[in-house]
Amino acid sequence: MKPAIIVEKLGKRYSRTSTQRPRTFMEAALQGFRNMKPEAEFWALQDVSFSIAPGQMLGVLGHNGAGKSTLLQVVSGIVRPDRGSVQVAGRMGALLDIGAGFHPDLTGRENVLISAVVGGLTSREAKAKFDSIVAFSELEAFIDNPLRTYSTGMQMRLGFAVAIHTVPDVLLVDEFLSVGDLAFQSKCLDRIMQLKNNGCAIVLISHNADQVRTLCDQALWLQQGKTKAYGDPEMIATRYIGNMDLKAQGQALHNYSQEIRIEDVYAIRDDGPARSIDSGASVRFVIRYQAEQIFQNAIFSLNLSDEDGQVVFNTSTGGQKYNIPIWEGIGEIALVIDRLDLSGKQYYISVGVHSPDWSKIYDYQWQRYPFAIHWTPNKDSILNPPRRWEIMAKGDRWIPLTTEAIQLSE
Amino acid sequence: MYQRIQSQNQKISNRQIIYYCDLLWCLVVRELKILYKRSLLGIAWTLLNPLLQLLVFSVIFQQVLKAGSGINHYVSYAFSGLLIWGWTQSALFQATGLITGNRPLIRQPTFPVPILPIVTVTTGLIHFLLALPALAIIMAVDNVTLTWNILLFPVLLALQFILTLSLAYPLAALNVTFRDTQHTLGVILQLLFYLLPIFYTIHDRNIPQWLQTFYAWNPLVILIESYRAILLDGTFPNWSGLFTLAVIGGLLLPIGYQIFQHQSERFVEEV
Numbered sequence: 196m197k198p199a200i201i202v203e204k205l206g207k208r209y210s211r212t213s214t215q216r217p218r219t220f221m222e223a224a225l226q227g228f229r230n231m232k233p234e235a236e237f238w239a240l241q242d243v244s245f246s247i248a249p250g251q252m253l254g255v256l257g258h259n260g261a262g263k264s265t266l267l268q269v270v271s272g273i274v275r276p277d278r279g280s281v282q283v284a285g286r287m288g289a290l291l292d293i294g295a296g297f298h299p300d301l302t303g304r305e306n307v308l309i310s311a312v313v314g315g316l317t318s319r320e321a322k323a324k325f326d327s328i329v330a331f332s333e334l335e336a337f338i339d340n341p342l343r344t345y346s347t348g349m350q351m352r353l354g355f356a357v358a359i360h361t362v363p364d365v366l367l368v369d370e371f372l373s374v375g376d377l378a379f380q381s382k383c384l385d386r387i388m389q390l391k392n393n394g395c396a397i398v399l400i401s402h403n404a405d406q407v408r409t410l411c412d413q414a415l416w417l418q419q420g421k422t423k424a425y426g427d428p429e430m431i432a433t434r435y436i437g438n439m440d441l442k443a444q445g446q447a448l449h450n451y452s453q454e455i456r457i458e459d460v461y462a463i464r465d466d467g468p469a470r471s472i473d474s475g476a477s478v479r480f481v482i483r484y485q486a487e488q489i490f491q492n493a494i495f496s497l498n499l500s501d502e503d504g505q506v507v508f509n510t511s512t513g514g515q516k517y518n519i520p521i522w523e524g525i526g527e528i529a530l531v532i533d534r535l536d537l538s539g540k541q542y543y544i545s546v547g548v549h550s551p552d553w554s555k556i557y558d559y560q561w562q563r564y565p566f567a568i569h570w571t572p573n574k575d576s577i578l579n580p581p582r583r584w585e586i587m588a589k590g591d592r593w594i595p596l597t598t599e600a601i602q603l604s605e
Numbered sequence: 606m607y608q609r610i611q612s613q614n615q616k617i618s619n620r621q622i623i624y625y626c627d628l629l630w631c632l633v634v635r636e637l638k639i640l641y642k643r644s645l646l647g648i649a650w651t652l653l654n655p656l657l658q659l660l661v662f663s664v665i666f667q668q669v670l671k672a673g674s675g676i677n678h679y680v681s682y683a684f685s686g687l688l689i690w691g692w693t694q695s696a697l698f699q700a701t702g703l704i705t706g707n708r709p710l711i712r713q714p715t716f717p718v719p720i721l722p723i724v725t726v727t728t729g730l731i732h733f734l735l736a737l738p739a740l741a742i743i744m745a746v747d748n749v750t751l752t753w754n755i756l757l758f759p760v761l762l763a764l765q766f767i768l769t770l771s772l773a774y775p776l777a778a779l780n781v782t783f784r785d786t787q788h789t790l791g792v793i794l795q796l797l798f799y800l801l802p803i804f805y806t807i808h809d810r811n812i813p814q815w816l817q818t819f820y821a822w823n824p825l826v827i828l829i830e831s832y833r834a835i836l837l838d839g840t841f842p843n844w845s846g847l848f849t850l851a852v853i854g855g856l857l858l859p860i861g862y863q864i865f866q867h868q869s870e871r872f873v874e875e876v
Contacts, residue, residue, distance in 0.1 A: 269607075272609060305635075313631075
């Protein structure tokens, strides 16, 4: 079947204009129309390609600023691409700006009819779907009240109900599950899946990797505007989750729930606690934590990074679906590494405790605990694996190099 | 490159036309409803404003400054001028703030943004039409007799519509780059209000030569004069004037629209 959306080598460039740039005609005239040209540009999207067949759903993962929303804007056609091409077949619907064209002074009824037409229905179609829209929003009792009397949640529900009833061939969804209560969210989800089963091609933007894993047929992971991974959602979602605790490093102020608190992290060598180890030695990283209450399960993450913040090793208990019971009070958990083959340098240990679905960070400490590795050569290398050099002797035999002289004649 | 492929057949493009008409009407009704929702007098405001202005002009200009001397049916003359210019003035002023004021709409993927200035000009037209009964009453009291030339009225409406729209497009786009366009325009429109023959006549001997030149070349003057020819004098408007208006409108509208379309790629990024 012909794809509903084809995106090829897409690039979107944004210009950063001068802070001196005049915003008003008056200022521009006073400055003699200088500073009008952009002074710097950056690529919000670069070389992104994918295609979606009718009835398929693409999940787009990525941290804030990765270019997810820009991608959606370019695909929707409201922003022009600077490179590459976008082809969209059929009618487009979008759950981007919910309730576009809503006005607080108009009644719910008036707003629904206007918003449905703005969303792409003719007046006749809008009137025919009106009852179904109102029923979906569960706002029958308030429909003739002015919109300003609605709560934010009610307005969202109404906006959603309208957007979801425009029956598009292509649907763009931005973080939709962040709206409304749980029951309404699952209702929206059901409706989206129904559209999908009827042949609607969907692009779903989500922070929730599990959602992408369970709902989508393809996944696209964006990082700084580039494709980090594209393909099987199962695989990409797992990789994304593994990468997730790194996200916390950008948060300077630690405002975590602290229901489980990290008290201390230390390394233990064969002969006791240590601030440093030799490269290639075994080591035990112990995380000491304090819990306010009992938890059925939690995820611990740990990574090693160097002074530049480059993470050289990152792991968590999340990937294996361990069950980690947490009792009230002080507890300890240890990560045992049989060989730590990193080169000699100053490293920092970062640790985190997360809820079982990664949705909540109980505590996260970035580069709080210094830890050194000794390795004499100390060359420009990250890894220091066990190794040897061998030489091909007489074209048929590998001989390990030693300090002793090799017999050249036999 | 962005390409939207429609499953093309005749039925779809028919639907498209119906859709644009529905959308236009829907947004015009929305404008009107919003405008009158919270006011007690409702639609009567359309009339009250020019009537109060008329009161001021007929008292100050006619009685105090004697500006209306030599103009037949002065009250009808001033009121028609107020209504005609009022349409263009308010439509241009509102159109300028359209893009910056309708962020959610222009971010709607399928939304045809060029419809917004049309909505504003149409809303102004409806206000104008709603005020016509009042004009008719005033003209009747003023003993104005209508002739068959009044049938040209819709033609003048169409010309004014095109002329206003062709100015509305570039102004709406300009306000995205320079946010003070609307304020500046407000002053210019106020100035034009006094420069145009709304409550005085250009055939006055006291008017200096340079202003006469300005009048001769101003399409808005041609327009107002044509309206008055068919409304008050019952004569056929100047043919060459109408032709000039049509040519100017036919040239300006595509240019204005092109400017708007060219700039519209940046609307979402800038707003």
